[in-house]
Amino acid sequence: MPRFSSRTNPKSIIIINKSLVNLTATRDIYGLIESYTFGGINFADDNALLKLPDDVEIILEISEDKNFLRVDLGTKGYQNKKHEESLDYFESRSKLKWYLFIKSGNNILARIENLEPNFPNDADSKGLVHVEVADLGEVLWRVEKDPSRPIIQVNKCPELDMIGKLKEPIFRGLVIINALEQFLELYSDNPIPDNTGDWQELWKEYFYNNNIDDIPNESLSDEEKHEWVQQTINILAQKFKLKTAILNQNPN
Amino acid sequence: MLNTIHCFNAAGLKRFEDFLKDTKLDENRGLAKKDLPSSLISDPRYVEEYSYDEIDITKEFTTRYELGKYLVDEWVNFNKKDYDEVGVWAWIAAVYFDQIRGKKTQDWYHFIPGEYDQERTVQSVGYRHAVRTPFKLIENQYEDNFVKLCTNRNISTAGDAWENFTGNQKVLSSAAIRNLLVEMYYDEKKETFKPGVFTNVSKAKHKSVAGKAGARRVLPIIIPRVKKSFDIHDMDTDELIEACGKEVQTSKWVKKPKIK
Numbered sequence: 006m007p008r009f010s011s012r013t014n015p016k017s018i019i020i021i022n023k024s025l026v027n028l029t030a031t032r033d034i035y036g037l038i039e040s041y042t043f044g045g046i047n048f049a050d051d052n053a054l055l056k057l058p059d060d061v062e063i064i065l066e067i068s069e070d071k072n073f074l075r076v077d078l079g080t081k082g083y084q085n086k087k088h089e090e091s092l093d094y095f096e097s098r099s100k101l102k103w104y105l106f107i108k109s110g111n112n113i114l115a116r117i118e119n120l121e122p123n124f125p126n127d128a129d130s131k132g133l134v135h136v137e138v139a140d141l142g143e144v145l146w147r148v149e150k151d152p153s154r155p156i157i158q159v160n161k162c163p164e165l166d167m168i169g170k171l172k173e174p175i176f177r178g179l180v181i182i183n184a185l186e187q188f189l190e191l192y193s194d195n196p197i198p199d200n201t202g203d204w205q206e207l208w209k210e211y212f213y214n215n216n217i218d219d220i221p222n223e224s225l226s227d228e229e230k231h232e233w234v235q236q237t238i239n240i241l242a243q244k245f246k247l248k249t250a251i252l253n254q255n256p257n
Numbered sequence: 258m259l260n261t262i263h264c265f266n267a268a269g270l271k272r273f274e275d276f277l278k279d280t281k282l283d284e285n286r287g288l289a290k291k292d293l294p295s296s297l298i299s300d301p302r303y304v305e306e307y308s309y310d311e312i313d314i315t316k317e318f319t320t321r322y323e324l325g326k327y328l329v330d331e332w333v334n335f336n337k338k339d340y341d342e343v344g345v346w347a348w349i350a351a352v353y354f355d356q357i358r359g360k361k362t363q364d365w366y367h368f369i370p371g372e373y374d375q376e377r378t379v380q381s382v383g384y385r386h387a388v389r390t391p392f393k394l395i396e397n398q399y400e401d402n403f404v405k406l407c408t409n410r411n412i413s414t415a416g417d418a419w420e421n422f423t424g425n426q427k428v429l430s431s432a433a434i435r436n437l438l439v440e441m442y443y444d445e446k447k448e449t450f451k452p453g454v455f456t457n458v459s460k461a462k463h464k465s466v467a468g469k470a471g472a473r474r475v476l477p478i479i480i481p482r483v484k485k486s487f488d489i490h491d492m493d494t495d496e497l498i499e500a501c502g503k504e505v506q507t508s509k510w511v512k513k514p515k516i517k
Contacts, residue, residue, distance in 0.1 A: 016486050064488060071381070073426040075490065108488045111496065116485065 019053045019107075019115035020200055021046070026105060030122035031089070037138060037161070038101055041067075041122055043078055043087040046107075054115060057081055057107065061114060066104040069095045081107070100137055100149065100156060118200050119153050133207050134181075134188065136171060146180055148187040152195045154204050157184045174254050178247040186238050193230040196220050215244070258315045260299075262308040262332060264344035265351070269303030270369060273347055277365045284361050293354045307345050310334050314352045322409040324353060325391025335396065343373045346389045357387045359413045367415070384424030385415065394423065400432075402439045409449045417455040418442075421472060427480075433492045434480065437501075440494045441510035442472060451510075470501075470508030479505060 027044030046063065048054045059082030067074045072095050079085030095101065106116040135154070138161035141147065146159045146167065157180070159167035170176045188208075196219070198205040212219045217240055220233050265273060280291035297303060298314070310332045318324040328349070329335075339345060350357060350368040357368070366373075370389060371382035384390050391408040407423050410416040422428045428435060442454040458468035468474060483489060483500045498505055505511060 018486065064490075068427065071425045071427065073430050075430065104484075106488065111487050111489070111492055111500075113484075113486055113488055118485070 016113075018113055019051075019057075021054065021105065021107075021115050021117040022051065023117060023120060025051055025054070026117060026120060028103070028105075028120060028122040029125055032124060038092055038095075040089040040091050041087065042089055043076075043085075045084045045086055046081075046105075048081060054107075057114060058109075061107050061109050063105070063107050066106075067092070067095075068102045068104070069100060078105075100139065100151075100158070102153065119203055121154075133204075133211055134184065136168065138168065146184075148184050150187060150191050152191060155188050155191050174247065174250040178251050181245070181247060182238065182242055185241055186234060189234045189237055190230075193220050193225070193234055196222075217241075258313060259311040260314045260352075261306055261311050262345065263298070263304045263348050264307040264342060265304055265348045266344065269297070269300075270344055270347055270373065272297060272303055273351055274365055274369060274373075277362065277368060280362050281364075290358075290362060293351065298348060298351050304348060307342070307348075308332065308334055312349075312352070318353070318356060318412050320409045320412050321357070321387060321391045321415075322395075322405055324356075324388065324412060325395045325404075325408060328388070328392050329395045340389065340393065341372075343370045346370050346386055347373070349388045350386070353388070353412075356412050363387075363415075381424070385420075387415070390419070390423050399429070400435060400439065402443050402445075403435045405448045406439055406443045406450050416450070417472070418450045421455070421476065425476070428476070431490065433489045433494075433497055434476075436494045437475070437497050438472070440498070441470070441475070441505075441508075454510075466509070470505045470510055475501070475505065 025047040027047070028041065029044070030041040031039045043065065046054070048057070059080060061081050063078035063080065063084065065076040065078050067076065074092075074094055076087070076090075077085060078087070092101070103120040103122060104116070104118050105120050106113045108114060134157060136157045136159060139149075139158040141158060141160045144160065145165070146157060149156045149158050159171065161167075171180065192205060192208055196205060198209075209219060211217075217237060218233075220230070225233070276291065276293060276297070284290055312328065312331050316327065318327065347369040354368065364385075366382045366385050367387050370386045391404065394404040394408065403422075407416075407418045410419075422438065428438070442450045444451045453467070454472050456468040456471055457473055458471070470479075479501050480489070483497070483502075487500050489497055489500070492500065498511055
């Protein structure tokens, strides 16, 4: 993928590869993001980043709907590492956005939007589908169709334990295919990733590895997009065999 | 008439909540608004003394800004922890209820802070409280013109600036953004936001100037775009206007053309 595009990146800002940023986070027992750890940026493995002067500043902005936190992470020469910094400041902590940039004065020289921390305690944190708990009132689950990163939100009520229930075949069967359909609808409208590591890249890789046709690289009508979504969802349903999993669990 | 600041106890909050629910139900059926029982703010079954500081419970205000200013001046022993005391904010809202109440009674969280019943609010609505929000903006010493931009409407209305700015930490945490909003949208003579600031851009009429560079474009679209190239945190207003590009620079909201 080209690193610079005159259309989307006219100032030739360096797009930081996610693998160079050591950012991890932990969740509490309800699945809410509890704290984050910043272990530094690996400048050595990227020629463009390596050439930046030592005094450029590193800033991390964490936001959630209307809440916002700005963190000074020091300079290239002296990175201000953070260890398990609490995120209590945020009210729901179910859907945080992470934006890291490197700047000189007011000018951004390098950036990574939609930076996703790694969750060392989550087995599936790099999966195609992110699930997070949220305040949903009487609604059990929904898809937050955020073009920057769609997420399945499940009700945070601890008695319901929706995260646990999603591991059960019946709940997976009831939720997953419908949720994936909504993901694919969003993908069909926004198939091009803005940055390295964006959610669309994971889907492209998945389609490629599984011999599934990606959405054609041309402008499609709504009807054509709908057709692609339906074809793809049928392939995924065949692949996941969610009905079979339920029947196998309850043979009678 | 001076009265020490009180707060509702659990029974008082429930009573106030029930009243708000009942009057809303009546109004939705086309019936007249119910009157808040005048004894509610003094009935010992529902209220208790909270502070020795006194407020004039008969004082009248033109705007919520005025109300907030008055309370900040009078509540001299205010402590930051008081922000979390739902009962005291609900009691003050009940004291000035007849002034704050709109033509139709607003939802309960305009009078009782939203955290009172989080199950009923999918998102945080604490900022909608008619008394606590202006108090908080003034007590936390936000720029006076910004506070007026958000809260200096008729006392019975909140308005779009309140709704869009006062609960938005991206605005509250950035002096650069607040200064930009004041520079572009604040009417110094009327001491509130200019008409048309919150007009939506017409998708059907691309040549229409309505909504161009208005608040509904600047906050959700233009500022995030600027932030891809600039750290706006320390920018002054002229720098930020320039960074925002032609739509803002040439808009009617900018006093002088800023194109260099």
